[in-house]
Amino acid sequence: MAAPIAVHLEFGGGAELLFNGVKEHHVTLPSQSEPWDMKQLLVWIQRNLLKERPELFVQGDSVRPGILVLINDADWELMGELEYQLQDQDNVVFISTLHGG
Amino acid sequence: MCQVDEEYQEELERADGPSVSKKCVKCKEASAAVVIRAGDTYCRSCFKEYFIHKFRAMLGKNRVIFPGEKVLLAVSGGPSSCSMLSQVQEGLSQKAHKKLRFSPGIVHIDEGGAVGQSAEERQRKVSELQAVFKATGFPFLILPLEQVLDLPSSVVETALSPLEPPPSAYKAAVDRFNQTSSSDYLPPQEREEKSLPDVQKSHTQLLQQLMGSAKTLTAREDLLNTLRQHLLVHTARTEGYSKLMLGDNCTRLAIKLLTSISLGRGAQLAQDTGFSDSRYGNIISVRPMRDYSAKEIAFYNHMFNVPAVVVASLDTKTSEKASIQRLTESFVTKLQTDFPSTVSTIYRTSEKLQTACRSSSSADHSDRCLLCVCTLDTAVEKASAFQATLISEQLSQTKSLGCRNPGQSPGGEDCGRATSGGGCCSLTTETTDLKSLLCYSCQLTIRDMSSVDHLPLYILSEAQRRQRRAQMRDEISEFLLDDGDEGIYREV
Numbered sequence: 036m037a038a039p040i041a042v043h044l045e046f047g048g049g050a051e052l053l054f055n056g057v058k059e060h061h062v063t064l065p066s067q068s069e070p071w072d073m074k075q076l077l078v079w080i081q082r083n084l085l086k087e088r089p090e091l092f093v094q095g096d097s098v099r100p101g102i103l104v105l106i107n108d109a110d111w112e113l114m115g116e117l118e119y120q121l122q123d124q125d126n127v128v129f130i131s132t133l134h135g136g
Numbered sequence: 137m138c139q140v141d142e143e144y145q146e147e148l149e150r151a152d153g154p155s156v157s158k159k160c161v162k163c164k165e166a167s168a169a170v171v172i173r174a175g176d177t178y179c180r181s182c183f184k185e186y187f188i189h190k191f192r193a194m195l196g197k198n199r200v201i202f203p204g205e206k207v208l209l210a211v212s213g214g215p216s217s218c219s220m221l222s223q224v225q226e227g228l229s230q231k232a233h234k235k236l237r238f239s240p241g242i243v244h245i246d247e248g249g250a251v252g253q254s255a256e257e258r259q260r261k262v263s264e265l266q267a268v269f270k271a272t273g274f275p276f277l278i279l280p281l282e283q284v285l286d287l288p289s290s291v292v293e294t295a296l297s298p299l300e301p302p303p304s305a306y307k308a309a310v311d312r313f314n315q316t317s318s319s320d321y322l323p324p325q326e327r328e329e330k331s332l333p334d335v336q337k338s339h340t341q342l343l344q345q346l347m348g349s350a351k352t353l354t355a356r357e358d359l360l361n362t363l364r365q366h367l368l369v370h371t372a373r374t375e376g377y378s379k380l381m382l383g384d385n386c387t388r389l390a391i392k393l394l395t396s397i398s399l400g401r402g403a404q405l406a407q408d409t410g411f412s413d414s415r416y417g418n419i420i421s422v423r424p425m426r427d428y429s430a431k432e433i434a435f436y437n438h439m440f441n442v443p444a445v446v447v448a449s450l451d452t453k454t455s456e457k458a459s460i461q462r463l464t465e466s467f468v469t470k471l472q473t474d475f476p477s478t479v480s481t482i483y484r485t486s487e488k489l490q491t492a493c494r495s496s497s498s499a500d501h502s503d504r505c506l507l508c509v510c511t512l513d514t515a516v517e518k519a520s521a522f523q524a525t526l527i528s529e530q531l532s533q534t535k536s537l538g539c540r541n542p543g544q545s546p547g548g549e550d551c552g553r554a555t556s557g558g559g560c561c562s563l564t565t566e567t568t569d570l571k572s573l574l575c576y577s578c579q580l581t582i583r584d585m586s587s588v589d590h591l592p593l594y595i596l597s598e599a600q601r602r603q604r605r606a607q608m609r610d611e612i613s614e615f616l617l618d619d620g621d622e623g624i625y626r627e628v
Contacts, residue, residue, distance in 0.1 A: 048446070052448075052453070100470045101430075103434050103435070108169060109168070113169075113177065130434045132215070132387070132430035132431060132433075132469075133469065
């Protein structure tokens with residue numbers, strides 16, 4: 036049984052509009068038998084945090100194209116994207132690049 | 137080993153395995169933080185260097201901005217333009233290696249009235265931006281888009297641009313600048329506080345009426361772009377700037393390229409997406425961020441704390457198929473996730489587009505589109521695709537075109553008829569006449585509008601002026617000598 040994991044989530048670049056404008060979230064993921072990975076985190080976010088328009092954040096298994104994900108200030112492509120296993124006190128940032136310049 | 141093979145079979149795209157740390161390809165020591173393009177991993181400091189260097193290289197390669205010139209930065213508050221602002225700051229600071237050498241000013245256009253934001257939201261966003269601008273020390277202006285209703289018609293007239301300086305002039309100008317100025321860095325001037333102009337509710341309503349008269353979101357976005365451009369150019373002219381810097385990034389320009397083709401703007405692609413755009417004559421727009429993908433900008437802003445504001449636009453939270461712009465955006469971004477070289481390929485294609493050298497003697501205003509101020513692309517010969525669309529349009533129209541252009545004499549009588557807005561006769565005449573002054577895609581935008589009466593006064597009065605001139609020319613055409621005489625006009 037894995038212990039509950041405390042994760043710090045941040046939303047930027049316009050993604051926060053889907054979360055009532057709240058940019059920072061400190062969440063504790065409940066304990067479960069397998070370790071948490073990004074795929075499960077996305078499902079959890081969609082179920083518990085996403086206030087509206089899920090299709091603007093999640094697409095299928097992954098995030099919508101155009102949303103960048105940083106795990107501990109590094110590109111998630113370097114960490115294995117959806118397969119990355121979350122650790123306690125991880126910092127995950129979602130930045131939307133779909134909002135002009 | 138088995139694991140590596142498995143990975144390879146499943147995903148041919150992915151080169152890296154499940155290992156966490158990869159080394160930076162540049163310095164080869166620090167662990168990587170960012171993946172740029174397809175497979176280039178950089179660490180934080182190398183990424184910062186690369187980012188800053190690209191900006192300087194872009195400006196240096198295209199020697200368009202001369203030392204000491206006044207350049208207006210158009211900052212919408214979004215990530216790209218704020219990144220551009222911070223790069224300019226970085227480049228002008230004393231300790232920079234190879235300092236940039238121009239004097240910047242900032243302008244922000246508050247479009248909240250057209251997008252449907254409440255007054256409090258607009259005020260909040262504006263104060264946030266004001267704080268950011270003040271911190272830079274550059275002179276800045278914050279204008280509401282409602283001011284576009286009060287512009288003079290000189291905006292859509294093409295001012296004659298000064299003759300193109302020869303290439304050697306750039307080097308000479310740089311040497312001159314280095315010799316004369318000993319104290320290179322001008323301390324930021326303390327401008328007296330310009331209070332933000334109050335927006336009258338009536339103006340906002342007029343603007344909303346104008347936006348509302350466009351029936352499709354595509355037309356509305358196109359219209360908004362046009363109005364914003366006009367206001368930017370006008371501001372640059374009145375405040376004495378000679379260059380305008382826009383913050384379009386690579387991803388956005390790739391989307392714009394494909395969108396423009398879909399909207400019928402193929403003839404103007406080079407100007408819409410190129411580095412420099414000289415359609416306004418004495419104001420040249422440049423796009424120094426066009427080499428940066430949206431991902432790079434977002435990373436840089438996040439890692440190095442560049443302040444930006446979230447700006448709601450017309451297509452925020454709309455569905456995928458709401459407008460052509462939106463559809464193209466989702467197409468390109470989706471393709472980009474699977475094929476990371478999509479955007480750069482489109483970008484490289486757009487780099488090859490060049491404007492054909494127009495002779496500067498074509499200062500004749502009726503050669504330019506009324507709205508987008510690009511050269512008209514509708515004067516083509518009979519057997520072209522454009523003529524075919526016109527014919528099929530005529531054939532499919534059910535209402536009779538009984539209201540022909542009555543023979544109108546130039547002068548006061550014309551004005552009365554056009555602005556009275558009485559029966560269907562004048563309206564049809566007006567819509568038809570506007571069409572002849574517009575390029576193909578602007579015609580499509582106008583066609584999507586329920587009425588052209590809501591267009592700002594400067595556009596309508598310029599349209600009438602051009603129509604009168606065209607009629608005058610028709611009337612005296614038999615007395616004019618033929619084309620060989622254009623030389624006489626030029627000297628006048």
